[in-house]
Amino acid sequence: MFHPFPSTYNSESRILILGSFPSVQSRKTGYYYGHPQNRFWKVLAQLYNTSVPATIDEKHTFLLTHAIAVWDVIASCDITGSSDTSIKNVIANDITTILKSAPIAHIFTNGKKADALYTRFILPKTGIQSICLPSTSPANASWNLEKLYDAWKVILDN
Numbered sequence: 377m378f379h380p381f382p383s384t385y386n387s388e389s390r391i392l393i394l395g396s397f398p399s400v401q402s403r404k405t406g407y408y409y410g411h412p413q414n415r416f417w418k419v420l421a422q423l424y425n426t427s428v429p430a431t432i433d434e435k436h437t438f439l440l441t442h443a444i445a446v447w448d449v450i451a452s453c454d455i456t457g458s459s460d461t462s463i464k465n466v467i468a469n470d471i472t473t474i475l476k477s478a479p480i481a482h483i484f485t486n487g488k489k490a491d492a493l494y495t496r497f498i499l500p501k502t503g504i505q506s507i508c509l510p511s512t513s514p515a516n517a518s519w520n521l522e523k524l525y526d527a528w529k530v531i532l533d534n
């Protein structure tokens with residue numbers, strides 16, 4: 377399966393957040409973190425003290441307004457449903473395009489799988505260490521919204 381949509385960034389993006397690969401629901405909606413139970417947009421909206429963006433255009437504008445770039449580590453892979461544990465035959469995205477076009481100061485990964493994939497496939501090419509944040513996925517049920525918010529505050533410091 378190939379990644380279905382492009383990265384989001386502009387020449388002012390200072391933070392890059394990388395997931396692993398879009399969920400089934402995100403692939404259906406056509407944008408990042410499209411599952412209604414994924415807390416990504418709620419956490420970011422709380423961090424930046426704004427309302428939660430609802431449409432793709434609102435989400436895109438939100439990211440660019442706050443100098444955030446978003447993409448996934450994986451360009452293509454074999455995956456069953458949305459399960460990160462089923463991911464095989466990974467081909468990584470080339471994030472150097474973003475790094476050459478934007479003043480990215482920090483790279484954050486959304487969850488342990490994205491971080492492990494980043495470390496394996498992208499870190500050797502960029503030499504830029506990522507900061508692993510707890511996954512906002514509904515599968516990460518042990519982290520409630522408040523705990524996620526507290527952990528994700530680190531992006532405001534960077």
